[in-house]
Amino acid sequence: ETGVTQTPRHLVMGMTNKKSLKCEQHLGHNAMYWYKQSAKKPLELMFVYSLEERVENNSVPSRFSPECPNSSHLFLHLHTLQPEDSALYLCASSQDWVLRRTLAKNIQYFGAGTRLSVL
Amino acid sequence: QKEVEQDPGPLSVPEGAIVSLNCTYSNSAFQYFMWYRQYSRKGPELLMYTYSSGNKEDGRFTAQVDKSSKYISLFIRDSQPSDSATYLCAMSYTGNQFYFGTGTSLTVIP
Numbered sequence: 001e002t003g004v005t006q007t008p009r010h011l012v013m014g015m016t017n018k019k020s021l022k023c024e025q026h027l028g029h030n031a032m033y034w035y036k037q038s039a040k041k042p043l044e045l046m047f048v049y050s051l052e053e054r055v056e057n058n059s060v061p062s063r064f065s066p067e068c069p070n071s072s073h074l075f076l077h078l079h080t081l082q083p084e085d086s087a088l089y090l091c092a093s094s095q096d097w098v099l100r101r102t103l104a105k106n107i108q109y110f111g112a113g114t115r116l117s118v119l
Numbered sequence: 120q121k122e123v124e125q126d127p128g129p130l131s132v133p134e135g136a137i138v139s140l141n142c143t144y145s146n147s148a149f150q151y152f153m154w155y156r157q158y159s160r161k162g163p164e165l166l167m168y169t170y171s172s173g174n175k176e177d178g179r180f181t182a183q184v185d186k187s188s189k190y191i192s193l194f195i196r197d198s199q200p201s202d203s204a205t206y207l208c209a210m211s212y213t214g215n216q217f218y219f220g221t222g223t224s225l226t227v228i229p
Contacts, residue, residue: 042218098215103170106214107153108217112160113161
């Protein structure tokens with residue numbers, strides 16, 4: 001176990017549904033991330049939260065809405081998704097977002113992901 | 120042009136073989152380099168990270184960075200069936216936002 005838990009592990013939803021992905025980290029980290037992993041494509045960074053504030057939003061469509069209520073929890077709210085949004089959604093956390101003296105505190109620990117299928 | 124290029128494989132080797140996994144990149148500002156391993160139905164887990172050029176060894180794994188050629192490698196000695204996974208390279212110039220390769224799928228045959 002990496003200390004990052006994602007639920008649900010699998011999700012099937014229609015294009016008109018609203019659902020949420022949940023991520024919880026038990027590592028005492030200050031930064032949390034959402035990534036999208038599609039077949040034969042690199043991991044795409046979607047959002048970054050540092051100390052519960054969003055610090056990165058990489059041109060993600062508004063049908064994806066993140067929420068970080070505290071430093072241990074991260075949500076990704078989904079609505080009116082498209083079939084091309086079907087992918088593995090990974091959550092990660094790291095001790096810090098800003099680089100300090102050593103890279104060790106920026107190492108990202110990933111959850112097992114939520115496999116999303118949009119019909 | 121992609122920031123990071125990685126041959127997706129699949130790569131299949133017999134147990135005990137030396138495995139070489141590689142990535143090339145275009146941004147000469149990259150200075151932090153990582154290798155992740157991802158088992159099926161799991162998230163990526165960090166194997167090794169290096170800063171700038173040179174080699175780093177950890178058990179059966181050696182990471183190598185050649186900044187002049189914009190080329191990084193991961194070598195696995197005495198490969199085991201448990202090494203069967205997808206290997207992702209990642210790199211950064213800031214130390215926090217990382218650019219990932221597409222991953223190379225490796226199978227080690229007993």
